Amino acid sequence: MAAVLQAQAFTKDQCATGLKAAVNILERWQATTDQACNILRISRSTHARAKSGDASWSVSLDPDQMQRISFVLNIHAALRLIFDNPENVYGFAAMANHNEFFNGRSPLEIMAQGDMISLYESFRRIDSLRGAQW
Known part of the structure; x- marks a missing residue:
């Protein structure tokens, strides 16, 4: 049973593909x-x-790094659902946000603190803007 509960292992190619996608999104x-x-x-x-x-x-990436990639990809997916124009899809993360959580800082500034909680909370708040559009 313990083997079933272990985190899924990713191949080096899967890790590289996810990382390249996340790096490209972050660059945008x-x-x-x-x-x-x-x-x-x-x-x-x-x-x-x-x-x-x-x-x-x-x-090779560890489960924490893969989770971080997942958050970036899911934030990007949420932004694509929320906004129709590329300027907002790719510009939103760098814009000052006056939502109580961001407190005038950009989502990118919050996420770049580097801790998982900041990344997760940024994802959660951005994802909530889509209003159950999945």
Whole structure:
């Protein structure tokens, strides 16, 4: 039974694909390299390799890093449902937000603090804007 409860292992190729997608989204959100590295909990060299576009590159990531990638991808999906125009889909994360949680800071600033709670709470608040559109 314990083996069934273990976290799903991802292949190096799955990790690389998810990481490349998340890095591309973060770049479109205007995240700096440091912000992206903090959000995804990766090194600058891993970030650079993910951005390089090398199709043969692969990487091993731990469950925490994969969860962070999942949050970025799900925030992006929510933004695509909320907004029709690319300026808002890709610009929202960098915009100052006066919602009580963000308190004038951008979602990107909050997520870039690097802790999982900040990333999760940013996701939760952005996801709630879609108003059950799934």
